[in-house]
Amino acid sequence: MPRKxxxxxxxxxxxxxxxxxxxxxxxxxxxxxxxxRELVRGLHKHQASQASIPTKQVNEEDSEIPVVEISSRKKALKVSSRNILKGVVKKVVTGAVNCEVTLEIVHKVELTSMITKTSAEDLGLxxxxxxxxxxxxxxxVIARE
Known part of the structure; x- marks a missing residue:
């Protein structure tokens, strides 16, 4: 079968x-x-967000005023750790102070970490x-883009 x-x-x-x-x-x-792959997946999100951003506004005299678009893109997180594994959150068990977060790295390979409840909420896990x-x-340590 051809590659295409x-x-x-x-x-x-x-x-x-x-x-x-x-x-x-x-x-x-x-x-x-x-x-x-991440760039291609991001195109769909980018396209959806661009559709809802007006490029011009109309004032009371019906004349167009350009809108300045300010980017809210975040820079990639840089860390000293060399072992960074991307995964999907399989389970979040929330306690009074900590959360137990389980990531599936590849099929049937899971890692579990205890992090603070605040960190889990801030990361939107x-x-x-x-x-x-x-x-x-x-x-x-659990991180998110």
């Missing part, structure tokens, strides 16, 4: 573009495929959401 029918996409990049992608992959400890297990020494 298997879902493969092949495209050319400049030397500079290739270097940017490779550096980003190295810094984020992710593969090119993971990065490109919920079943089915993507998150990262950041492993340093004997601790597993």
């Amino acid at each position: 029918e298997q879902g493969w996409i092949t495209f050319q990049t400049s030397e500079e573009e290739r270097k940017i992608l490779e550096d980003f992959c190295h810094d984020s400890q992710r593969t090119k495929t993971e990065i490109l 919920a079943e089915g959401e993507e998150a990262y297990a950041v492993i340093k020494s004997n601790d597993i």
Whole structure:
């Protein structure tokens, strides 16, 4: 079966573009495929958010006033830990102070971490959401984009 029918996409990049992608992959400890998939998935969200943002407003005299769009994009989190594993939240057990968060890294491979209830709320951790297990020494820390 040809690659195209298997879902493969092949495209050319400049030397500079290739270097940017490779550096980003190295810094984020992710593969090119993971990065490109995230970019493609983000297009749908970007398209939906762009549809609801007006580019111009009309004042009382019916004349158009341009709207300045301010980006709220966050920069990627950089951490010293080299073991960063992307997963999906399978379970969040909330206690009075702490939460037990279980991520499925790959099929039937799960990691569980105890984090504060406040951290779980701040990260918006919920079943089915993507998150990262950041492993340093004997601790597993949960992070989210």
